Amino acid sequence: GAGVSQSPSNKVTEKGKDVELRCDPISGHTALYWYRQSLGQGLEFLIYFQGNSAPDKSGLPSDRFSAERTGGSVSTLTIQRTQQEDSAVYLCASSNQLASNEQFFGPGTRLTVL
Amino acid sequence: AQSVSQHNHHVILSEAASLELGCNYSYGGTVNLFWYVQYPGQHLQLLLKYFSGDPLVKGIKGFEAEFIKSKFSFNLRKPSVQWSDTAEYFCAVNAGGYSTLTFGKGTMLLVSP
Numbered sequence: 649g650a651g652v653s654q655s656p657s658n659k660v661t662e663k664g665k666d667v668e669l670r671c672d673p674i675s676g677h678t679a680l681y682w683y684r685q686s687l688g689q690g691l692e693f694l695i696y697f698q699g700n701s702a703p704d705k706s707g708l709p710s711d712r713f714s715a716e717r718t719g720g721s722v723s724t725l726t727i728q729r730t731q732q733e734d735s736a737v738y739l740c741a742s743s744n745q746l747a748s749n750e751q752f753f754g755p756g757t758r759l760t761v762l
Numbered sequence: 763a764q765s766v767s768q769h770n771h772h773v774i775l776s777e778a779a780s781l782e783l784g785c786n787y788s789y790g791g792t793v794n795l796f797w798y799v800q801y802p803g804q805h806l807q808l809l810l811k812y813f814s815g816d817p818l819v820k821g822i823k824g825f826e827a828e829f830i831k832s833k834f835s836f837n838l839r840k841p842s843v844q845w846s847d848t849a850e851y852f853c854a855v856n857a858g859g860y861s862t863l864t865f866g867k868g869t870m871l872l873v874s875p
Contacts, residue, residue, distance in 0.1 A: 688771075690865045750811060753805050756805060
């Protein structure tokens with residue numbers, strides 16, 4: 649596709665439920681990133697995938713958060729037993745590290761935990 | 763670990779005023795520096811970037827930024843803002859060959875017509 653796409657655009661869930669957020673990177677981009685944008689907190693790095701290497705999970709805030717990237721393309725971020733503090737916009741970005749380190753961002757998924 | 767500090771959380775300007783948004787980072791080695799912009803209802807997009815070479819970089823829509831290594835700064839400037847520049851601006855750094863970006867908390871710019 650032309651850009652990074654994410655789905656759903658909005659997700660409202662109840663505390664304690666699990667959610668899955670999807671990211672479709674730009675075709676051919678080898679690197680994929682997840683960030684979280686909270687009000688007044690800027691963007692916080694969560695996890696990074698590069699090719700077939702083991703992902704960098706150093707930004708995940710708790711073990712309730714996990715992510716996978718299948719076939720080197722689509723990625724899913726899963727949040728288990730959601731809490732109200734998980735409410736935020738979850739952003740995905742991709743980059744072609746062979747060319748530059750410019751990251752292209754998707755529109756984000758706004759997660760609201762009631 | 764690197765960190766990024768943006769000096770102003772909110773800036774209000776009138777059209778045609780000059781703009782300078784401050785950004786400082788903490789990292790002693792080689793850095794790549796970015797400014798991203800998020801217009802209302804839109805996703806983050808790259809405004810400009812610095813990797814190496816001329817420390818004065820020009821981006822889209824008349825924005826520029828100057829990398830001052832001795833001050834660990836990468837301030838964003840525009841000589842004359844327009845109402846359409848109303849947006850949130852994020853400074854980001856990618857340091858030491860590490861691929862992920864560390865972002866500042868953002869500066870919300872409101873330009874009144």
